[in-house]
Amino acid sequence: MTTVRGARARARIEITAAIKDEARTQLAAEGAAKLSLRAVARELGMASSALYRYFPSRDDLLTALIIDAYDALGAEAEKAAADTAGLRPLDRWTAVCRAVRAWALAHPHEYALIYGSPVPGYTAPQDTVAPAARVGLVLIETARRAHGGEGIALPPLPEALRPEAARLAADVAPDLPPALAVALVVAWSQLFGLVSFEVFGQFHRVVEDRDAFFAAAARRLGQDVGLLPRG
Amino acid sequence: MTTVRGARARARIEITAAIKDEARTQLAAEGAAKLSLRAVARELGMASSALYRYFPSRDDLLTALIIDAYDALGAEAEKAAADTAGLRPLDRWTAVCRAVRAWALAHPHEYALIYGSPVPGYTAPQDTVAPAARVGLVLIETARRAHGGEGIALPPLPEALRPEAARLAADVAPDLPPALAVALVVAWSQLFGLVSFEVFGQFHRVVEDRDAFFAAAARRLGQDVGLLPRG
DNA sequence: ACGAAATGAGAGCGGTGCTCTTGATTCCGA
DNA sequence: TCGGAATCAAGAGCACCGCTCTCATTTCGT
Numbered sequence: 001m002t003t004v005r006g007a008r009a010r011a012r013i014e015i016t017a018a019i020k021d022e023a024r025t026q027l028a029a030e031g032a033a034k035l036s037l038r039a040v041a042r043e044l045g046m047a048s049s050a051l052y053r054y055f056p057s058r059d060d061l062l063t064a065l066i067i068d069a070y071d072a073l074g075a076e077a078e079k080a081a082a083d084t085a086g087l088r089p090l091d092r093w094t095a096v097c098r099a100v101r102a103w104a105l106a107h108p109h110e111y112a113l114i115y116g117s118p119v120p121g122y123t124a125p126q127d128t129v130a131p132a133a134r135v136g137l138v139l140i141e142t143a144r145r146a147h148g149g150e151g152i153a154l155p156p157l158p159e160a161l162r163p164e165a166a167r168l169a170a171d172v173a174p175d176l177p178p179a180l181a182v183a184l185v186v187a188w189s190q191l192f193g194l195v196s197f198e199v200f201g202q203f204h205r206v207v208e209d210r211d212a213f214f215a216a217a218a219r220r221l222g223q224d225v226g227l228l229p230r231g
Numbered sequence: 232m233t234t235v236r237g238a239r240a241r242a243r244i245e246i247t248a249a250i251k252d253e254a255r256t257q258l259a260a261e262g263a264a265k266l267s268l269r270a271v272a273r274e275l276g277m278a279s280s281a282l283y284r285y286f287p288s289r290d291d292l293l294t295a296l297i298i299d300a301y302d303a304l305g306a307e308a309e310k311a312a313a314d315t316a317g318l319r320p321l322d323r324w325t326a327v328c329r330a331v332r333a334w335a336l337a338h339p340h341e342y343a344l345i346y347g348s349p350v351p352g353y354t355a356p357q358d359t360v361a362p363a364a365r366v367g368l369v370l371i372e373t374a375r376r377a378h379g380g381e382g383i384a385l386p387p388l389p390e391a392l393r394p395e396a397a398r399l400a401a402d403v404a405p406d407l408p409p410a411l412a413v414a415l416v417v418a419w420s421q422l423f424g425l426v427s428f429e430v431f432g433q434f435h436r437v438v439e440d441r442d443a444f445f446a447a448a449a450r451r452l453g454q455d456v457g458l459l460p461r462g
Numbered sequence: 463a464c465g466a467a468a469t470g471a472g473a474g475c476g477g478t479g480c481t482c483t484t485g486a487t488t489c490c491g492a
Numbered sequence: 493t494c495g496g497a498a499t500c501a502a503g504a505g506c507a508c509c510g511c512t513c514t515c516a517t518t519t520c521g522t
Contacts, residue, residue: 033264047501052479
């Protein structure tokens with residue numbers, strides 16, 4: 001359906017990619033705040049006004065970068081899950097967590113773009129919701145596999161959370177018990193709490209051996225969603 | 232020591248406060264990205280150049296707002312702890328967590344300023360580290376009180392984390408067992424993971440009954456640092 | 463009372479996002 | 493094939509930004 005019709009369409013695709021590449025370079029170098037359309041255009045040897053043929057506004061460019069960042073992080077998580085397909089659930093879980101952390105540390109500004117303050121507008125554009133869900137889906141899948149065999153022991157839900165838990169489970173993973181669905185969402189947010197604190201410098205002069213710290217915390221996270229240390 | 236010497240010094244204090252107030256207003260309305268020194272000066276009826284007599288740069292103004300935000304949040308946490316002095320440790324813990332979340336939801340842009348992407352520079356100015364630690368200290372204190380009576384049962388630390396745990400405990404709370412110190416730092420980051428996901432919209436169309444969800448998650452967090460449901 | 467320091471206002475520099483117009487190029491259907 | 497329509501690059505320009513410099517005024521300490 002999106003067949004390239006001619007030289008013009010081909011050029012458009014290439015130029016769009018070149019703009020995003022250059023923008024990503026500037027993002028990695030200076031952060032989202034200092035990303036400037038004029039500087040991108042300058043680096044690409046084109047007039048700044050021409051750039052608006054490809055991205056209607058700076059926010060649209062940033063949104064494209066956000067989607068790419070979500071996709072890149074999601075791909076890393078999926079790759080980690082695939083590479084550890086034969087391992088025990090808890091080891092797969094920690095592998096996925098490690099992959100998320102490694103990507104975040106390698107691309108701090110892109111990470112900040114997606115898990116820091118939402119800079120463009122207050123509500124995320126619709127196009128970002130699907131890519132944003134990829135890491136969460138990997139975590140769910142990892143837990144689902146573990147749950148396939150025998151049931152996982154989780155502490156009972158407090159009374160007040162029962163309706164929300166049922167609704168949440170129906171939405172994100174209908175075949176999972178509500179208590180597990182809740183635990184997964186909690187662990188999901190806590191994983192990014194750990195990563196964000198490290199990337200954003202909150203652990204400065206607090207945690208030194210961050211590899212060991214994260215490994216232990218991620219393992220605990222996995223146990224909190226019912227993954228057992230052995231067997 | 233910082234006695235007001237005359238009308239001039241008094242005016243300087245008042246104007247500095249007025250600038251910060253107006254800046255905070257714009258921050259709350261539009262976010263840090265759209266905070267403009269010129270707009271602040273315009274609103275205050277002064278020349279934009281005059282504003283530089285009070286804050287050498289935009290980043291310095293933001294830094295002042297960051298410190299104030301840390302202090303405001305820290306005060307809320309301390310107040311919650313003080314107001315629940317007689318309650319059981321786990322209830323105190325959840326009260327502190329609730330206070331943090333409530334402040335964050337009430338001041339999303341200020342929260343983003345301190346726990347979102349670090350916008351001014353890459354490393355936080357020295358003046359921000361003490362205010363930034365206040366919430367953490369409240370959490371530590373809450374756990375310390377609980378620990379006063381009998382020892383808290385915590386799962387043993389993995390071998391690889393022992394040295395870091397010992398160092399960390401010596402740094403943040405010498406009288407606490409290393410396992411508890413680690414658990415506290417983990418819970419600290421996870422608390423802000425929960426709050427950040429809610430404030431930054433990651434729970435959009437995922438978690439609906441966020442009050443109940445957060446209450447349960449915060450309670451679990453307290454249990455993870457060894458606070459018992461009853462007793 | 464007077465010199466020094468602090469303060470305010472204005473002009474101006476280089477940068478930004480974005481719009482509008484103009485002219486050239488490419489596409490596509492009659 | 494050819495001519496209208498769509499697309500595109502470029503330049504000028506607007507309003508805004510952070511920040512600096514200069515210069516007049518005001519306040520302070522001695």
